[in-house]
Structures are given as C-alpha cells and as structure tokens.
Amino acid sequence: MNETQxxxxxxxxxxxxxxxxxxxxxxxxxxxLAGVRRDADADAIRSADIEPVALDITEPEQVAALAARVASDPRPLHALVNNAGIQVNAPVETLPMEQWRWTFEVNLFGHISVTQALLPALLRSKGRVVNVSSIGGKVAMPTYGAYAGTKFALEAVSDSLRREVAPLGVPVIVVEPGGVRTEMATRGIATANRLAAQMTPEQEERYGDLVQANNSLMASGTESGLTAEAAARVVAKAVTTRRPRTRYTIGRDAALITRLTRLLSDRMLDRVIATNLRRHYPKGAPA
Incomplete structure (x- = not known):
C-alpha cells in the first residue's frame, strides 16, 4: 500500500x-482531511499532510462539500474515521427530549450522513469505514442512557453496514475506547452539572448524589486512562491493518468491561457496576 497516494x-x-x-x-x-468546526482548530492542526476542512457532521452542506472535495482529488480514499461526538450524561427521567434528539443527531445520524456521502468513493477504492464507538456501546452506566443509546445504535449500524459492504470489498471496523485522557470528560462533567442544575427538587433528591458519583468516576477513569496518542495508534491500526478485525478495544478497562458483558448476567453486572460506583458517592450519601 502506497500510503502517500x-x-x-x-x-x-x-x-x-x-x-x-x-x-x-x-x-x-x-x-x-481533518474535520474541524472552528478556524482556530484548523490553524492548530494544519500541516503538510493534514488539511483541515470545515465539518459539522450535522450540517448537510458541509458534508456535501467534503464529498465534493474527495471527488475532486485523484488520490483514492483509503479510510473514513467517524470520530466526532459529544458526551451527555443525565438520568433518563430528567434529560430534556431536545437533548436526547441532539445527542442522537451528533453521535449517530451525523455519522450515517457522512458515511452515506463517502461510500461511493470508498466502494471505488475498496477503502474502509472506522467507527469510533465506546465501551458505552457495550454497557450502559446509570446516567449514560442517551450517550450509551447512541453508541449501542452505532454498533448495530456498523454491524449492518459491514454485512452489506464487506462483499463489495469495504471493511467496517468499530473502535471501542475506554478511558482516554482528553478534554471530552471535562466537557462531559460540565454538561452533566449544567443538566443537573435544571432538575426539580424531587429529581435532585433522587439523582443528585448519583450524578456526583458518576462525575467522580468519569474523572477518575479519564485520569488513569491512556493518552490520546496511545489511543490514536489503535485507530491507526484499524486503518492500516491489511485484514482488520471487526472490533478493537482501547485500554484495559474497555477490554475488561467487554469481557464481563459476555460472562455475567444482567443482575450480576448491575451489582458489579453499583459496587464500583459506590466508592464515588459523596460521603454520607446513601448508595
């Protein structure tokens, strides 16, 4: 494979x-071609071999412009890495419906839109699709209903797409990160706190300590996770391996949790999750 072409x-x-x-x-x-949303981000990532492109995956005009950019280039498209996403954490009862819809718009429908637009090029070049999911696509923690819902759905869409296009020479690979030391967790905690501030007093009584515990667990898992650079090498492996696996996990936590979902019953997994979360509850709070 001559990657320079x-x-x-x-x-x-x-x-x-x-x-x-x-x-x-x-x-x-x-x-x-690196999809970014702001000029400052484009300036930060631009290099001889990285060409920033304005891309909000929820904007059809920008998705179409990306497809046109690829169509105008004589070089084949080797891979589409669907990585964009947001983290939204709140109890199912309290998360406003517009937030549910927006989370799915970004984390699922946006990826489908980009994939549809680029599949003709990938089919011509026998390229591949790499969908960045999460361990949240295997197990749904409390307050992760919307986020995990999008990731479970992305896993299902990836399976379906793989079975559709593998016979046509296009592999579809899912990458499932665990804790990775990036800004996503910080933004996720800020969003969780903002949404928690909108809860009614009754909802706060029911879920306030749970939200705090999940924020603590998220921060802890991120702090002990892999660097973004180490995680990126797994993504690059999915992009470059001649015969890629259908799924790659990133980090020991992702590998462990994925294994547990295969071995434990739902009730037993509930107890494991509750025990792990209990350590992060505020002191004196019932868990």
Missing part, C-alpha cells in the same frame, strides 16, 4: 483522540 478522513479532529489520530495517520504517510 491515499486520503483518509477523520471527523471531530479539533482536539483529543481525533486530533491525535489525524497526526498519527499523517505521520504514517496519509494525506489527512
């Missing part, structure tokens, strides 16, 4: 795993 696309490349994956793929010789 091939394109890759990474969505959500402004910061974190997306930015690290764009740099790792560029280091390996690809010309990377």
């Amino acid at each position: 091939q394109l890759t696309i990474v969505t959500g490349a402004s910061t974190g795993l997306g930015a690290a994956a764009a740099r790792e793929l560029a280091r390996r010789g690809f010309h990377v």
Whole structure:
C-alpha cells in the first residue's frame, strides 16, 4: 500500500483522540482531511499532510462539500474515521427530549450522513469505514442512557453496514475506547452539572448524589486512562491493518468491561457496576 497516494478522513479532529489520530495517520504517510468546526482548530492542526476542512457532521452542506472535495482529488480514499461526538450524561427521567434528539443527531445520524456521502468513493477504492464507538456501546452506566443509546445504535449500524459492504470489498471496523485522557470528560462533567442544575427538587433528591458519583468516576477513569496518542495508534491500526478485525478495544478497562458483558448476567453486572460506583458517592450519601 502506497500510503502517500491515499486520503483518509477523520471527523471531530479539533482536539483529543481525533486530533491525535489525524497526526498519527499523517505521520504514517496519509494525506489527512481533518474535520474541524472552528478556524482556530484548523490553524492548530494544519500541516503538510493534514488539511483541515470545515465539518459539522450535522450540517448537510458541509458534508456535501467534503464529498465534493474527495471527488475532486485523484488520490483514492483509503479510510473514513467517524470520530466526532459529544458526551451527555443525565438520568433518563430528567434529560430534556431536545437533548436526547441532539445527542442522537451528533453521535449517530451525523455519522450515517457522512458515511452515506463517502461510500461511493470508498466502494471505488475498496477503502474502509472506522467507527469510533465506546465501551458505552457495550454497557450502559446509570446516567449514560442517551450517550450509551447512541453508541449501542452505532454498533448495530456498523454491524449492518459491514454485512452489506464487506462483499463489495469495504471493511467496517468499530473502535471501542475506554478511558482516554482528553478534554471530552471535562466537557462531559460540565454538561452533566449544567443538566443537573435544571432538575426539580424531587429529581435532585433522587439523582443528585448519583450524578456526583458518576462525575467522580468519569474523572477518575479519564485520569488513569491512556493518552490520546496511545489511543490514536489503535485507530491507526484499524486503518492500516491489511485484514482488520471487526472490533478493537482501547485500554484495559474497555477490554475488561467487554469481557464481563459476555460472562455475567444482567443482575450480576448491575451489582458489579453499583459496587464500583459506590466508592464515588459523596460521603454520607446513601448508595
């Protein structure tokens, strides 16, 4: 494979795993089209082999412009890495419906939109689709209903797409990160606190300590997680391996949790999750 003659696309490349994956793929010789939303992010990531493109995956005009950019390039498209996403955490009862819809718009429908637009190019080049999911696509923690819902759905769409296009020469790979030291957790905690502030007093009594415990667990898991650069090397492996697996986990926590979902009953997994979460409840709070 002559990587210098091939394109890759990474969505959500402004910061974190997306930015690290764009740099790792560029280091390996690809010309990377890096989807960003702000001019400052474009300036930060631009290099000889990284070409920032304005891309909000929920905006059809920008998705169409990306497809046109690829169509105008004589180099084949080797891979589309669907990485963009947001983290929204709140109890099912309290999360406003517009937030449910927006989370699915970004974390699921946006990826489908980009994939539909780029599949003709990928089919021509026998390229591949790499969907960045999460361990949240395997197990849904409390307050993760919306986020995990999008990731479970992305896993299902990936399976369906793989079975549709593998016979046509296009592999579809899912990458499932656990804790990764990026800004996503910080933004997720801020969003969780903002949503918690909108709860009624009765909802606060029911779920306030749970939200705090989950924020603490999220911060702890991120702090002990892999660096974005280490995680990006797994994404690059999914992009470059000649015969890729259908799924790759990132981090020991992701590998462990994925294994537990296969071995434990729902009730037993509930107890494991509750025990792990109990350590993060505020002192004196019932867990």
